[in-house]
Amino acid sequence: MTTSTRAALLVCPASGKGRAARVAGTVAARLREVVDRLDLHVADSAGGTAALARRAVDDGVDVLVVLGGDGGAHLGVQACAGTPTxxxxxxxxxxxxxxGALGTRSVADVAAALRxxxxxxxxxGRVDxxxxxxTVLCAGFDSAVNERANAMRWPAGPRRYDLAILRELAALRPRPLVVETEDRVVELDALLVAVGNTTSYGGGIPVCPGASxxxxxxDLTVVAAAPRRTLLRMLPTLRTGRHVGHPAVRTFRARSVRLSGPSWVAYADGERxxxxxxxxxxxxxxxxxVSGAC
Incomplete structure (x- = not known):
């Protein structure tokens, strides 16, 4: 160890259909090889995860390690933002x-970065x-996909989002949208808007491929109203980021944004x-x- 590090491991046991609980012991053992002290916390709910994350940060740990999915990571962000942890x-x-955005795709990546x-x-990003x-705040078609995917029991992994996309296409309707930034106002009939701090959501879909x-x-990606058949042809390009070249897609950058118009539900980091x-x-x-090789 090159420095003295006190870390807390926050386990979200339900993540990955129980995968986090199954690997928690192995993960803790690997992390103890590269830190001086590791406090172990196991949450029993989203509220418990949030409380334990805040407690660890308030207690002054150097690093909060979240073992879980994007929901647990989102709660970790709430606790660590604006703090030295x-x-x-x-x-x-x-x-x-x-x-994926941090380049920590395994406990080995995290351990190496800590070492x-x-x-x-x-x-x-911060919602007013x-x-x-x-990662990404989204509204419209993509947030409807999120709602459907979160309610699905099968399949696991990115295929869940792919199936949710296909099912939501049947109910797809454009709605009036106003996008206001510090230097422009865009009004259009739209199908979705994504506000990207990182490139991807939904298990690696690079909806804002240029985001940093x-x-x-x-980075904002707005998909204007288009025929359903056009969207079906566009779908395969979402996995490669090539959708931003489509005539129905508008992209721009902004420090702040206000979305108004439709009665859409917004999701951020996959959370409502x-x-x-x-x-x-x-x-x-x-x-x-804590960042690995991206």
Whole structure:
């Protein structure tokens, strides 16, 4: 160990259909090889996860390691944002988008980063009057997909989002949307809007492929009204990020954004945050993250 490090491991046992609980012992043993002290916390609910995360940060740990999915990571972000405590994520959920953005795809990645002291400042988004988010805030078609995917029991992993996309296409309807930023107002009939701090959501879909966590800006992707057959042809390009070249897609960058118009539900980091209208701001360097090779 190159430095004295006190860490807390926060286990979200239900993540990945119990995978987090099954691997918790192995993960704890691996982390103890690279830190001086490891406190183990096991949450029994989302509320318990949030409380334990805040308790660990208030207790002054150097690193909070979340073993779970994007839901657990999102709660870890709430606790660590604006504090000296760094956040690490060992992925054990369905989407694992924040872990992917941090380059920590396994406990080995996290252990190596802790051993090497690999930490970096990370921009965060913050919903006005609401939570922080680290990855993508979305509304419209993609938030409807999120609602459906969260309610599905099968299949596991990214295929769940793919199936939810196909099912939501049947009910797809464009709605009037107003996107206001510090330097423009865009009004259009839209199918979805994504506000990206990182590139991806839904288990690795690069909806905002140009997003960076170090530029103090959101990347916005807005899909305007288009025939269903056009969207069906566009779907395969979502996995590669090539959708941004489609004529129905508009992209731009902004420090802050306000979405208004439709009666859509918004999701951030895969978690329901409420209805539109809402605003959000990018806060540079709001989080210290344990980072692997992205």
């Amino acid at each position: 760094a956040l690490a994520v060992v992925p054990a959920g369905t989407g694992n988008d924040l872990a 090497d002291g690999a930490r970096r400042p990370l921009d965060l 009057g609401g939570p922080w988010f680290a 966590t170090a530029d103090g800006l959101f 945050v409420g209805g539109v209208p809402l605003g959000a701001t990018c806060v540079p360097g709001a989080l210290t993250a």
